[in-house]
Each structure stands twice: as C-alpha cells, then as structure tokens.
Amino acid sequence: xxxxxxxxxxxxxxxxxxxxxxxxxxxxxxxxxxxxxxxxxxxxxxxxxxxxxxxxxxxxxxxxxxxxxxxxxxxxxxxxxxxxxxxxxxxxxxxxxxxxxxxxxxxxxxxxxxxxxxxxxxxxxxxxxxxxxxxxxxxxxxxxxxxxxxxxxxxxxxxxxxxxxxxxxxxxxxxxxxxxxxxxxxxxxxxxxxxxxxxxxxxxxxxxxxxxxxxxxxxxxxxxxxxxx
Numbered sequence: 001x002x003x004x005x006x007x008x009x010x011x012x013x014x015x016x017x018x019x020x021x022x023x024x025x026x027x028x029x030x031x032x033x034x035x036x037x038x039x040x041x042x043x044x045x046x047x048x049x050x051x052x053x054x055x056x057x058x059x060x061x062x063x064x065x066x067x068x069x070x071x072x073x074x075x076x077x078x079x080x081x082x083x084x085x086x087x088x089x090x091x092x093x094x095x096x097x098x099x100x101x102x103x104x105x106x107x108x109x110x111x112x113x114x115x116x117x118x119x120x121x122x123x124x125x126x127x128x129x130x131x132x133x134x135x136x137x138x139x140x141x142x143x144x145x146x147x148x149x150x151x152x153x154x155x156x157x158x159x160x161x162x163x164x165x166x167x168x169x170x171x172x173x174x175x176x177x178x179x180x181x182x183x184x185x186x187x188x189x190x191x192x193x194x195x196x197x198x199x200x201x202x203x204x205x206x207x208x209x210x211x212x213x214x215x216x217x218x219x220x221x222x223x224x225x226x227x228x229x
Contacts, residue, residue: 044173046076047120048148049130053080053109055093055198055205056126060148060212062102067220073169074223079112081133092202096209117141122177124148127193144177146184147192152215154180155222157187163222173223 046064050057057078064076087109089097094104110116114137117123123145125131135142146154158179166172194211197204 042073042170044074044121044170045119046074046173047116047123047134048076048078048125049081049112049123049134050078050126051080051082051130051196052087052198053078053083053111054087054090055196056194056208056212058089058104058107058109059093059097059100059102059209060124060126060216062097062104062107063100063213063216064220066102067216067224069224071169074173077110077116079110079116081112081130083109083111085110090198090205092197092205093209095202096205100209100213112137114138117145120144121174122146122151124151126196143181146180147189148194148212149215150184150189150192151180152218153189154183154187155219157183160222164225169223176219176222 048057048060048064057080061076061078068074068076085108088094089104089107097104112134117134117138118141120141121144123131123134123141125134125145125147128147131145131147135145155176162179163172163175166175194208194215195204197208
C-alpha cells in the first residue's frame with residue numbers, strides 16, 4: 001500500500017521504517033524508551049537564537065526543518081533572549097519564510113533558557129551578542145555555539161569528505177560541528193551578524209532571510225546529502 005511503512009532488517013532485528021525516513025540511518029529508528037535524554041543519545045538538537053524569536057531565529061528554524069524533513073534524529077527549535085512565550089512570527093517574516101519555501105504555521109516564540117542551551121548539540125545565533133548571551137547561560141556550550149553566518153563560513157571552508165563519509169545523520173551532524181570548531185579562528189568571517197529587521201521595511205526582512213538562507217545552504221546540503229547521490 002502506498003505510504004505504508006517499509007520493513008528493514010538490521011542484523012537480527014527488523015525495524016519498521018516510516019515513510020520519509022528510509023535514508024535517515026539506524027539512529028533514527030532507535031526505540032524512544034532507550035533514549036537517555038543526555039547529549040550523547042540518538043538525537044542531534046539544533047537551537048537557533050535571536051532577540052524576540054519572531055523574525056530571524058524562527059526563519060532559520062523553519063528553513064532548516066523544511067530542508068531536513070521529518071527525521072526525528074535531527075531536532076530543530078528556536079528561542080529568543082528577550083522573547084515572550086507564544087508570540088507568532090512577525091507578518092513580514094512569515095511572508096519571507098513562505099517565499100523561501102518554509103512553513104510558518106503553528107509557530108510560537110519561546111524565551112531562551114539555560115536548559116535549552118545545555119541540551120543543544122549546536123547553537124546558532126543571529127549575532128555575536130546572542131552568542132555571548134547563550135554561552136553565559138551555559139558556559140560549556142561555548143565550543144558548539146556559533147553565529148549563523150559564522151557557521152556557514154566555517155562549513156564552506158571545511159573538507160566535505162570529513163563529513164560525508166558518515167551515513168548516520170547524527171554522526172554526520174556531530175562531525176560538522178567538530179570540523180567547524182577546528183576551523184574557528186582560522187577562517188575570517190567578514191560579517192558574522194544578521195541585522196534585526198524588526199520594525200523595518202519588507203526589504204530589511206528579505207535581506208535577513210536571504211543571509212540566513214545563504215549561510216545555512218551548505219550545512220544543510222551536507223546534512224541531507226544522500227550517499228547514493
């Protein structure tokens with residue numbers, strides 16, 4: 001039947017693969033009861049951060065979700081350093097997101113908290129100030145926290161073979177962060193910040209959306225690249 005789950009044999013275990021997850025890798029199918037909740041479990045969590053969590057970080061979150069698809073092994077959320085809970089995206093940001101292929105429906109803002117930073121495997125911020133504020137909440141996250149533009153520049157400079165040889169999505173994502181960390185300070189990032197368009201013109205929102213999309217293009221391409229392609 002079209003759309004029905006497909007059975008895949010892994011050793012002596014047969015797992016049911018949900019549609020859209022056929023190429024996610026074995027971690028995608030791990031029994032949730034076996035997940036410890038620590039950072040070393042079967043999931044890789046990406047946290048985007050801006051100020052109000054109604055423009056830049058939700059744009060990045062929803063664009064990333066659209067690119068990654070439904071794989072539960074890769075989880076994406078966003079938050080704001082001055083956000084109020086439950087606010088919908090700013091209307092100009094919603095329009096830009098839709099034009100870029102993302103879906104704004106159902107989004108509600110959330111305040112940034114130390115627990116979110118601690119749980120994230122990768123923190124990507126709109127500006128260097130947001131990066132500093134995120135790290136201040138959980139200093140151990142310093143090695144895995146970058147601005148969005150900074151991370152994009154670092155990933156563009158790294159050898160793709162260091163990442164693509166991992167078929168498992170979580171291992172590939174972790175390798176991406178490791179390689180970016182190794183290049184930090186060696187690659188010049190001309191403009192690490194993405195300007196806040198809030199209260200500005202539609203052109204300002206388009207510029208922010210374009211820079212976010214351009215910065216994430218290579219990282220997302222590497223994360224979604226099929227070994228068979």
